[in-house]
Amino acid sequence: MSIPDPAERIAAFRAAQRLAYDCAEAIAADLRPGMTEREAATRMKTWAADHGVREWFHEPFAWFGDRTAFRGAIGIRALRGFNPAFFPGGRRLEEGMAFILDCAPVVGRAVADIGYSGALGHNPVVEQLMDDLIEHRNLIPREIAAGRSMAEVSRAVDALCRRQGVEPRHKAYPYTVLAHRVEVLPGEASRFSLARFGLRAVRELRRQVAEGRDKGWSPLWNSTEASDHPPVPGLWAVEPHLGFRDTGAKFEELLLIGDDGGARWLDDDLPHVRRFETRRSQKKAA
Amino acid sequence: MSTPFEVETGEVTLSGHVAGPEKAPVVLLIHGYPDDSTVWDGVVADLAADHRVITYDVRGAGASTAPAGQRGYHLGRLMADLAAVIEAQVPDGARVHLVGHDWGSIQGWQALVDSRTRHRIASYTSVSGPSLDLAFGAMSERLRARKLAALPPMLGQMLRSWYIFAFHVPAFAPLVWRAGAAHLWPRLLRRTDGIEVAPRAGQLADALRGINLYRANFREKALAPRPATIEQPVQLLVPRNDPFVSPAVFDDLATRVPHLVREDIESGHWLPLKDPALLAARVRRFVAHVDGGRDCGALVHGRRLAARKTAGAGPLAGRLALVTGAGSGIGRATAIALAGKGADIVATDIDKAAAERTATLARLVGVEAHARVVDVSDAGAMAALADWTDDVLGGIDILVNNAGIGMAGDFLDTRIEDWRRVLDVNLWGVIHGARLFGARMAARQSGGHIVNVASAAAFMPARGLSAYAATKSAVLTMTTCLRAELADQGIGVSAICPGIIDTGITDRTTFVGASAETQDRKRAAASRLYARRALTAEAVADQILAAILKNEPVALVGLEAVIGNLLGRVSPALMRRLAGADLMPK
Incomplete structure (x- = not known):
């Protein structure tokens, strides 16, 4: 079911991820006060369509203001976290407000799933959370290389959150996932979607869940016993989401776990990584 | 002269x-x-x-x-x-x-x-x-x-x-003064303010003429302030x-x-x-x-x-709150919650990085915050901390004696040094804080509040918790006595008794009489139990805030604390029998 050449496969996923981040960056640059979540999500969809995207793993999400922290209605975890409050709504953007853009286009047979956080103007809490996220980005491959089980890595993320004094808000995602498995999609593209989730991608995820159940691992990576297994080689869309009071920030990008048990991020040339490098060199200069 | x-x-x-x-x-x-x-x-x-x-x-x-x-x-x-x-x-x-x-x-x-x-x-x-x-x-x-x-x-x-309006009503105020207010004035002051003044011959005349101060000025200033x-x-x-x-x-x-x-x-x-x-x-x-x-x-x-002190700045604006053990758990959550109500923060902890992180978070809430390293069991270090807050910050208004350690295991397995450690931190830490800062609050005469974090263990005896529960009982009782003593100085004192709160305390609890390996296992088992209970440090912090704002004597946090407290009153015998149940992680 895979693109035969591994190098080609990796390149395809990296290209898909770049496209998704380009989309989020372009729309983020265009955000203005008064714009609603729905408008931002629609703009992302249009931009992606203009750049050749015909299918989605999930259609774009946008969260503004305190909705970035996944508190209140959006944080309700009944129904395993499938919560209509996730969907982009009528919240309007204001100066200084935090926002998160999240989209998962399918490019060819490769899936990207990204999260882009920021604020309209200056928001010191978002800045702090973006700095904190980089610690998580460094932690995850390190823990995997140290031979931890996937659940232990997820718990290490929880522990780091505790030290940082922030809440691991990804616990509000379906199945409290820190990450989920990403595969090359089989078969033909499908234009149909179910509650903003692409039919082909959902079908593939279900197949993986079944396969994982047989082989003793889970494509839904979280802190529960279900993830108490050695790292499973392949691509994982990792999405730590941190919250402090009524502000949240996340990134989401692909982590490549190798057959040797090592792990590396698929791409280091991403907005949140570049932002941190700039900040670090500024701090050094100062 | x-x-x-x-x-x-x-x-x-x-x-x-x-x-x-x-x-x-x-x-x-x-x-x-x-x-x-x-x-x-x-x-x-x-x-x-x-x-x-x-x-x-x-x-x-x-x-x-x-x-x-x-x-x-x-x-x-x-x-x-x-x-x-x-x-x-x-x-x-x-x-x-x-x-x-x-x-x-x-x-x-x-x-x-x-x-x-x-x-x-x-x-x-x-x-x-x-x-x-x-x-x-x-x-x-x-x-x-x-x-x-x-x-x-x-x-x-x-x-x-109201009296200003009353003073503008023709004949009303003079009537009141003449009817006896002037005569009763010394008694009135004794009643309202506890002040002794000698009766003054000119009291009535002064009171009557002075009504003109209001009548000659208020209307003009109210209509055209400059x-x-x-x-x-x-x-x-x-x-x-x-x-x-x-x-x-x-x-x-x-x-x-x-x-x-x-x-x-x-x-x-x-x-x-x-x-x-x-x-x-x-x-x-x-x-x-x-x-x-x-x-x-x-x-x-x-x-x-x-x-x-600006409009909408929160009820604690301009107050300075010191929280011990503020590097994690209830302490950190309390510091952030206090900052949310406008209080400036001094976060102390034995872990410097953790205290500094709390201060950083408090600053993000929008207040001024300082981090200090202190071991609450060290009398000298606590005295130095109190002096520092006086010299640099002008003294504190709210003290949260939160720092504490967990200890579990049978009484006969608890060594003298275990006892010393848990008493030093959980009881002496609170004593040092309350003594040093309580004295300063009293001397400054601008009120204040002291919160001592005890535990539901203070009134829920259980085997395996003798040392920990003893320290917390002592804190609870001491707090009640202190409250009675400081009440007339305008200083509120509250005890907080949380039940099972997922704060990370179980990751550091000492299980006495256990090897390093079983220690780790027991910590993990206890942490899992605490995580399942899922009552958060933020919930305790909210109760601490309420206790400060409403000057409540005791706050019980969590259903188990409320039930335990009730049970201890209704049926002490049943409580004693429950204490015999072995709930310690194996």
């Missing part, structure tokens, strides 16, 4: 006294209504040791003569009187440090902007009397901005000011329990009064009578600050309070 003087203004004859060394800094005291200058006697006796102190009877009061009509009590005339007294008694155009109480304080504010007096005033200490221009100016500004949220505090002040920027340094002493002036009148002044310090004092309206020594000490300190540039922690504290 005071010398009487008289000043002829052409309209009235003002009678006053001057005391103290001639070369010393000059302090001028203006009394309020319905007093005369004898209200200052206690303050003068103290201040005159090292200051030249001038007092006089305002026109229409005491030994001064009265003007003919109501118009004679207009602030403009009162300013002419003040200018004349300064001119006559203070040679060479030297400047005076002004102090005003009640109506004298209203006059003082006016003197800071009046062209006849403002250049003669070096500093101003205001007690229980607002600037009419600034107060009415703020009110009309808020009304213009149509901020509905601004209305409730305004209405509160208006309710407290707020201006005050250039002189001002010290606000705000009595917390003033039935006539709401402390909120003094909020939001910092923009108009750039050199402002504020202190809220546990007192009623008559501070000059209630505590002349305190008032004299504050004036002395402020004069030294303005004349000699001497600064101190209390003034730092006062500037902070003045700057932070």
Whole structure:
């Protein structure tokens, strides 16, 4: 079911991820006060369509203001976290407000799933959370290389959150996932979607869940016993989401776990990584 | 030894006294209504040791003569009187440090902007009397901005000011005074403020004439306030329990009064009578600050309070809260919650990085925050911390004795050093904090609050928890005693008894009599249990906030704490049987 050449496969996923981040960056640059979540999500969809995207793993999400922290209605975890409050709504953007853009286009047979956080103007809490996220980005491959089980890595993320004094808000995602498995999609593209989730991608995820159940691992990576297994080689869309009071920030990008048990991020040339490098060199200069 | 003087203004004859060394800094005291200058006697006796102190009877009061009509009590005339007294008694155009109480304080504010007096005033200490221009100016500004949220505090002040409206009703107030209020005045003050004053022959006459102060000035200032920027340094002493002036009148002044310090004092309206020594000490300190540039922690504290007391800044704005064990769990959550209500934060912990992180988070909430490393069981380190807060921050208002450690295991397995450690941190840590900071709060007389974090284990005996539960029982009982002792000093004391809270304490709990390996296993098992309970540190922090704001004696957090408390009362026997159940992780 895979693109035969591994190098080609990796390149395809990296290209898909770049496209998704380009989309989020372009729309983020265009955000203005008064714009609603729905408008931002629609703009992302249009931009992606203009750049050749015909299918989605999930259609774009946008969260503004305190909705970035996944508190209140959006944080309700009944129904395993499938919560209509996730969907982009009528919240309007204001100066200084935090926002998160999240989209998962399918490019060819490769899936990207990204999260882009920021604020309209200056928001010191978002800045702090973006700095904190980089610690998580460094932690995850390190823990995997140290031979931890996937659940232990997820718990290490929880522990780091505790030290940082922030809440691991990804616990509000379906199945409290820190990450989920990403595969090359089989078969033909499908234009149909179910509650903003692409039919082909959902079908593939279900197949993986079944396969994982047989082989003793889970494509839904979280802190529960279900993830108490050695790292499973392949691509994982990792999405730590941190919250402090009524502000949240996340990134989401692909982590490549190798057959040797090592792990590396698929791409280091991403907005949140570049932002941190700039900040670090500024701090050094100062 | 005071010398009487008289000043002829052409309209009235003002009678006053001057005391103290001639070369010393000059302090001028203006009394309020319905007093005369004898209200200052206690303050003068103290201040005159090292200051030249001038007092006089305002026109229409005491030994001064009265003007003919109501118009004679207009602030403009009162300013002419003040200018004349300064001119006559203070040679060479030297400047005076002004102090005003009640109506004298209203006059003082006016003197800071009046062209006849403002250049003669070096500093101003205001007690229980607002600037009419600034107060009415703020009110009309808020009304213009149509901020509905601004209305409730305004209405509160208006309710407290009922007497001002009553004074405008023809014949009403004079009737009350004549009917016996003047006669009963000493008894009234004893009842309301616990103050002993001798009956005064002129009381009724002063009270009747002084009604004109209100009638001649309030309408004009209310309809056309003229707020201006005050250039002189001002010290606000705000009595917390003033039935006539709401402390909120003094909020939001910092923009108009750039050199402002504020202190809220546990007192009623008559501070000059209630505590002349305190008032004299504050004036002395402020004069030294303005004349000699001497600064101190209390003034730092006062500037902070003045700057932070703005509309909508949260009920704890300008207060300084110190939280021990603030690097994690309940301590960190409490520090953040306090910051959310406007309090500045001192976060202490034995882990420097953790304390600093909490301070960073508190700053993100929008307050000032400091991180200090301290082991609460170290008496010397705690004393040094208390001194540091005094010197650098001017003392703290809220103390949360939160730092604690977990310990579990059978009594007979608990070694002497285990006992020492858990007693040192959980009990002695609280004792050190409460002793050191409680004494400072009492001495400062501006109230405060002490929160001691105990535990549901304090009243829920269980095997395997003898050491931990003993420390927490001690904390709970000590807290209740301390509350009784500090109540009349305006210092609240609360105990918090959380049940099973997922804070990370179980990751560090010492399981006595266990090998390193079983220790880890037991910690993990306990942590899983605590995580399943899923009651968060934030929930405890919310209860701590409520306990502070409502001065609650005890807060039980979690259903298990509430049930345990109830059970212990209803059936101690059942409680004892439950204590026998072995719930310790294996």
